[in-house]
Amino acid sequence: MLVIRKALKYGSTVEEVLDIILNSPRTVGLNLMVADKERTVVVELTAYRMLVRKAENAIYSTNQFQDP
């Protein structure tokens, strides 16, 4: 997925990566796990919506959205 490559090229923090993803034209449902030196989040996204899921010590993602 080219949006991930774009985020790796230009992102240096989780916030920057989320900004790049939010402002890129997207297509299908995806769960992205994004980590930097300080935190890890899961981004649940579709072509039109995006939601960031956070946790205290552990987080996972599979093939469905956890947050309704």
Next chain:
Amino acid sequence: MLEVWQSLDPAHHAQGFERVVWFFRNLYARFQFYPVFKWHTPDEYLQEMKGFIIGASRGEDFGTYDIMMSNASQDLALTGQACSAFAAWGEATVDGHLYLGRNLDHSGMIPMAEFQYLAFYNPDQGYPFAVHNYPSHLGTMSGMNSEGIVITSNYSIAVSHETTIFGLP
């Protein structure tokens, strides 16, 4: 240098009516999906696709249709529902460090799994990054950059009105 001698395209193995179906599917993909994906793809990636095709064909082919559709396989739901990832840190790990793992079990990727590789990019602009990838794929499902950013992706089920082909593949 990678040379693939056997076609992975099911259309090449189809017979009779199946062959007719594949002909129209390819026609639809070529004139409906391809122009849309191409329009949304930045020029730097289109140039890289051209370079990939020219190199792989030894200068005999310049078309980006095949490589674009390969990169759009996930957008067209051809890879299947699979993959998962986890991360643990702080009190969840013995030393408090972050541990992040992911598996790749896309059924649609099985024919290509034998050829998977790691690619290291040093772009003129932006940060150097490394990705796990398959032949012909410019985008990735797992990668890390020099700033310590890690991104992994899992295909997720979404209702049809939340998806579109009008986006970056």
